[in-house]
Amino acid sequence: MSESTVGESTQSVAGSSAAGARIELLQLTKKYAGQTQSAVEDISMDIAPGEMVMFLGPSGCGKTTTMKMINRIIEPTSGQIRIGGRDILELDPSELRRGIGYVIQQIGLFPHMSIAQNIGLVPQLLGWDKTKIATRVNELLDVVGLEPTTYRSRYPKQLSGGQQQRVGVARALAADPPVMLMDEPFGATDPITRERLQAEFKRLQKSLGKTIVFVTHDFNEAVVLGDRIAVLAERSRIVQFDTPANILAAPANDYVRSFVGSAAAIRSTAMLLVSEALAQVRTAPIPADAGVPTITPDQSVRDAINAMLVSGSTEVNVLNRGGAPIGSLSFEAICSLSASARRA
Numbered sequence: 001m002s003e004s005t006v007g008e009s010t011q012s013v014a015g016s017s018a019a020g021a022r023i024e025l026l027q028l029t030k031k032y033a034g035q036t037q038s039a040v041e042d043i044s045m046d047i048a049p050g051e052m053v054m055f056l057g058p059s060g061c062g063k064t065t066t067m068k069m070i071n072r073i074i075e076p077t078s079g080q081i082r083i084g085g086r087d088i089l090e091l092d093p094s095e096l097r098r099g100i101g102y103v104i105q106q107i108g109l110f111p112h113m114s115i116a117q118n119i120g121l122v123p124q125l126l127g128w129d130k131t132k133i134a135t136r137v138n139e140l141l142d143v144v145g146l147e148p149t150t151y152r153s154r155y156p157k158q159l160s161g162g163q164q165q166r167v168g169v170a171r172a173l174a175a176d177p178p179v180m181l182m183d184e185p186f187g188a189t190d191p192i193t194r195e196r197l198q199a200e201f202k203r204l205q206k207s208l209g210k211t212i213v214f215v216t217h218d219f220n221e222a223v224v225l226g227d228r229i230a231v232l233a234e235r236s237r238i239v240q241f242d243t244p245a246n247i248l249a250a251p252a253n254d255y256v257r258s259f260v261g262s263a264a265a266i267r268s269t270a271m272l273l274v275s276e277a278l279a280q281v282r283t284a285p286i287p288a289d290a291g292v293p294t295i296t297p298d299q300s301v302r303d304a305i306n307a308m309l310v311s312g313s314t315e316v317n318v319l320n321r322g323g324a325p326i327g328s329l330s331f332e333a334i335c336s337l338s339a340s341a342r343r344a
């Protein structure tokens with residue numbers, strides 16, 4: 001039986017279950033019973049092994065439906081899905097799902113199970129022995145930044161929302177699946193926790209190399225995390241499917257532009273180097289004893305904003321490599337840069 005799982009099939013193809021698997025959607029359509037219109041119509045997409053693709057689109061456009069067809073929580077009306085070259089509609093659905101990590105928006109931890117039991121769920125279903133599961137759980141808690149001895153015996157309600165999200169990610173990673181599906185996994189957290197989880201996940205993904213489909217309706221999240229973004233319209237119609245940089249530089253039409261909007265200006269300002277920003281809006285350095293946070297010219301404007309947020313200051317001092325002050329940046333100055341980028 002286990003030879004029919006996606007994880008196993010990738011193992012034989014790629015030599016390691018940790019490597020990502022190619023996902024191919026071929027003319028995939030879903031029409032819910034009793035509906036006159038399809039929820040998803042004729043979507044085709046090729047996702048490379050190890051690639052992280054963001055589904056970006058408005059509420060109701062079919063993102064979740066498309067994603068749930070990939071692990072067969074929803075059965076397609078027509079079309080084909082291949083993972084690692086295999087037609088998954090021919091696999092046993094529950095076997096298939098054990099080879100796919102899945103993080104849902106509401107986290108979905110089991111309240112009566114400890115954190116360790118939640119994370120160890122799929123390995124247990126796969127028949128791993130207790131010691132191997134315990135080791136894996138500790139390893140994953142470390143990976144998502146939760147101290148194992150502190151957290152493994154707790155129950156979900158004894159964790160903050162952001163910590164529960166991390167456990168949700170750890171659980172999805174448990175059996176080292178080649179494919180991860182993530183449906184607005186950070187949606188339920190406050191903006192600061194969300195940014196932190198995004199940054200951590202991006203680092204994590206670099207080392208894991210999973211193939212990931214990630215649903216969001218947040219353009220910034222799509223830009224920060226995605227290798228490519230699929231901008232979807234009604235019935236999961238692909239309006240543009242490209243790298244964040246290409247979409248920012250050349251939105252395909254007004255629809256995509258409406259997503260990019262002023263976010264592009266803010267984003268492009270945030271990605272400027274401090275040295276570039278200084279060249280446009282240099283102000284004098286602030287005396288070192290003023291308690292203002294410091295930053296170096298090779299950091300980004302985004303880093304400067306983060307430093308302000310953390311310290312509660314509206315200015316940062318810019319120090320050169322030798323630690324000598326060479327100028328400063330104010331929040332106001334950054335806003336003016338962003339405003340002129342929007343006008344450009």
Ligand SMILES: Nc1ncnc2c1ncn2[C@@H]1O[C@H](COP(=O)(O)OP(=O)(O)OP(=O)(O)O)[C@@H](O)[C@H]1O
Binds near residue numbers: 058
């Ligand atoms: N079980 C169902 N039966 C009938 N229609 C459904 C069902 N589930 C979803 N739909 C419809 O299919 C369309 C796509 O829904 P889906 O959940 O895929 O959207 P989504 O893009 O994930 O939206 P959101 O951003 O709000 O989560 C919607 O019009 C929705 O009303």
Ligand SMILES: [Mg+2]
Binds near residue numbers: 065
């Ligand atoms: Mg959805």
